[in-house]
Amino acid sequence: SISLNCSGFHGPAEWRVIKKLGLNSTQWETSTRTLYIKPAFKSHSGEYWCEKEDGEKSSTVNITITSGDVILEIPAFPVMEGDNIALGCKKKTIPSSLAADFYKDGHYLETGYVGKITIPNISKSNEGLYKCIFTESQGKSPESWLTVGGE
Known part of the structure; x- marks a missing residue:
């Protein structure tokens, strides 16, 4: 299981977890500060970051889910x-x-x-x-x- 949290960011706007889907495509993964992925599969691998509605962004984190050991x-x-x-x-x-x-x-x-x-x-x-x-x-x-x- 994976938990991605935007709780370190302040301000009145809602911070959301974003996942990059393609070259110029993104998707809101959740409308809350935390995204829970349970169970995690290879398809959950990718680049994630926190963003608020005005476009302010956090650094990205790359997550790799593998079936290998x-x-x-x-x-x-x-x-x-x-x-x-x-x-x-x-x-x-x-x-x-x-x-x-x-x-x-x-x-x-x-x-x-x-x-x-x-x-x-x-x-x-x-x-x-x-x-x-x-x-x-x-x-x-x-x-x-x-x-x-x-x-």
Whole structure:
């Protein structure tokens, strides 16, 4: 199950959760501050944000629903330049202590020998698509986008 909440936004106008449907198409997913998706399916994957009627918007969050059992743990919200971030690779059925290879934009990045790596001093060049693959043929995660914001 997933819960998307716009409660951090203030003002008299109603904030709503929006989902991008296509290149120039969006849809109000709910008219309240919170959207509950239970159960979640692959079709719920996509780009979501909060918006109020006058067009003011929050940052976006990308959500990927997968039927696979390998999950890339990555920040869902934009990270700031200079931050240190951790990425993890885990399986739903076992602890994440297996060695995993991490990739950015399809290129090998690093091996995390306990299923985790740290990327220090993030910059705009770290923005991109990440995935992880367990080195002992235990499967791979779907790709997830890491967004790096400025100061």
